[in-house]
Amino acid sequence: IAAGPKLIIADEPTTALDVTTQAQVLRLLKRLVDEDQIGLVLITHDLAVVAGVADKIAIMRAGEVVEAGPTVELFRDLKHPYSQALFEASSHQPPRIPPAVSGGTPVLAVDNVVRxxxxxxxxxxxxPLAFRAVDHVTLRVERGENVGLVGESGCGKSTLARAIMALEPTQGGAITIDGSAIDPRHGASFETRRKMQVVFQDPYGSFNPRQRVDTLVSEPFHLLKSAAPQGAERERRIARALEEVGLPAGELVDVFLRIAIARALIIEPSLIILDEAVSALDVSIRAQILDLLADLSDRLQLSYLFISHDLHVVRAITDRVLVMRAGKIVEEGPTEDVFANPKHAYTQELLAATPNLERALREREAIA
Structure with a gap:
C-alpha cells in the first residue's frame, strides 16, 4: 500500500496463519477497503473467510466462472452443482468409529516435558538465560485415538512435535512411544522410530523431485534395517501403501499429500504426527483427505497427533483436543466438549476468531 494503489489482489493471504493472526489481517484488509477506498480482490479456498470480507463472489472451476453474485444472495441460493459441493465440503465431518480406549500402554505418553x-x-x-518453548507438557494418545493440538503460531506446537519425533533434545520430563522411552539427549532408537511417522505441512518440500514414487514411499524401510522387505515383498508393500491412500500402484499421480501419507503408512507405525498436513488444501480436497485419514485410523487402529491452526479441521477429525499457549496446555478434553463449552479465556478467544460461514452471512444480513 506504500504506492497508494487503487486495487489490491490478495492471493491466499491468510492460508498459513493461525486464527488470531488471520483475524488481524482480515480486519486490516477490510479497513483498507472501508477507509481508504481501495478495491480488493481476495483469492481464497476458505468460504468462511470470503463470506466475511467480500461484497461479491465469483466461483471458478477449470478456468471458468460457474457462478457469481452478491455474497449473501449467492450463498443462500447456490445453483451450480460445483458451488453446492464446495458449500457442503466446507462443513464436512468424516464418519468415525469412536475408539475403544483399552486402558493399556498408550501409543504416546508425554510427561512434564520441557524444551x-x-x-x-x-x-x-x-x-545463562533460556527461552522455554515447551513448559511441563503432559499428554496421552491411546491406540486408535485421534488427538488434536491447537494454538497460535509460536505457542510451541511444532517444537513439541519435534521433541516427540526425537529431532530435538529435551531438558526435562519423559516421552515414550508404545512403551519405548526416547532418550532426552541422544534421541530414539531405530526400533522406536519405526513406531511413529510424520506427515509434514509441505509435502512438496519433503520429497526429492528426482526420485520415483516407489523410492519415495519406501524411504522409511531403512528403519527396519535387516528386516526391511526385499524383492517381490518390497513391491507388494509399496503397492499396498499406495492403494491404501487411493493411488493405484505404478500410476504417477500429482497428489503429493497422498504419497506422503503412503510413505508414513508403509512400515505400519502406531502413531502418525500430522503437522498442518491439510492447511493448504481447498475444501473439497480437504474433505477427501479427512475421509481417508478417518478410514485409515478406524481400519488400521492408527493413532494421530493432529497439529493444526484450523479449528474446523481439528473438530472434524479428532476425538480429544489440547489447547496450547506460550508452551503450556491451558485446556484439554473431548473435542466436542471443548468446542461447545470452552472454559479457558484463550480457548474462547481462538473460537471467537475462527471464521464461520453462517455467522458471517447472518452479520451481513443484519446490516443490510
Whole structure:
C-alpha cells in the first residue's frame, strides 16, 4: 500500500496463519477497503473467510466462472452443482468409529516435558538465560485415538512435535512411544522410530523431485534395517501403501499429500504426527483427505497427533483436543466438549476468531 494503489489482489493471504493472526489481517484488509477506498480482490479456498470480507463472489472451476453474485444472495441460493459441493465440503465431518480406549500402554505418553533454548548472556558474568518453548507438557494418545493440538503460531506446537519425533533434545520430563522411552539427549532408537511417522505441512518440500514414487514411499524401510522387505515383498508393500491412500500402484499421480501419507503408512507405525498436513488444501480436497485419514485410523487402529491452526479441521477429525499457549496446555478434553463449552479465556478467544460461514452471512444480513 506504500504506492497508494487503487486495487489490491490478495492471493491466499491468510492460508498459513493461525486464527488470531488471520483475524488481524482480515480486519486490516477490510479497513483498507472501508477507509481508504481501495478495491480488493481476495483469492481464497476458505468460504468462511470470503463470506466475511467480500461484497461479491465469483466461483471458478477449470478456468471458468460457474457462478457469481452478491455474497449473501449467492450463498443462500447456490445453483451450480460445483458451488453446492464446495458449500457442503466446507462443513464436512468424516464418519468415525469412536475408539475403544483399552486402558493399556498408550501409543504416546508425554510427561512434564520441557524444551529450553539458550539465549545470549547479557554480560560476561551474567547467569545463562533460556527461552522455554515447551513448559511441563503432559499428554496421552491411546491406540486408535485421534488427538488434536491447537494454538497460535509460536505457542510451541511444532517444537513439541519435534521433541516427540526425537529431532530435538529435551531438558526435562519423559516421552515414550508404545512403551519405548526416547532418550532426552541422544534421541530414539531405530526400533522406536519405526513406531511413529510424520506427515509434514509441505509435502512438496519433503520429497526429492528426482526420485520415483516407489523410492519415495519406501524411504522409511531403512528403519527396519535387516528386516526391511526385499524383492517381490518390497513391491507388494509399496503397492499396498499406495492403494491404501487411493493411488493405484505404478500410476504417477500429482497428489503429493497422498504419497506422503503412503510413505508414513508403509512400515505400519502406531502413531502418525500430522503437522498442518491439510492447511493448504481447498475444501473439497480437504474433505477427501479427512475421509481417508478417518478410514485409515478406524481400519488400521492408527493413532494421530493432529497439529493444526484450523479449528474446523481439528473438530472434524479428532476425538480429544489440547489447547496450547506460550508452551503450556491451558485446556484439554473431548473435542466436542471443548468446542461447545470452552472454559479457558484463550480457548474462547481462538473460537471467537475462527471464521464461520453462517455467522458471517447472518452479520451481513443484519446490516443490510
Amino acid at each position: 529450553d533454548y539458550p539465549l545470549p548472556r547479557k554480560s560476561l558474568f551474567a547467569p
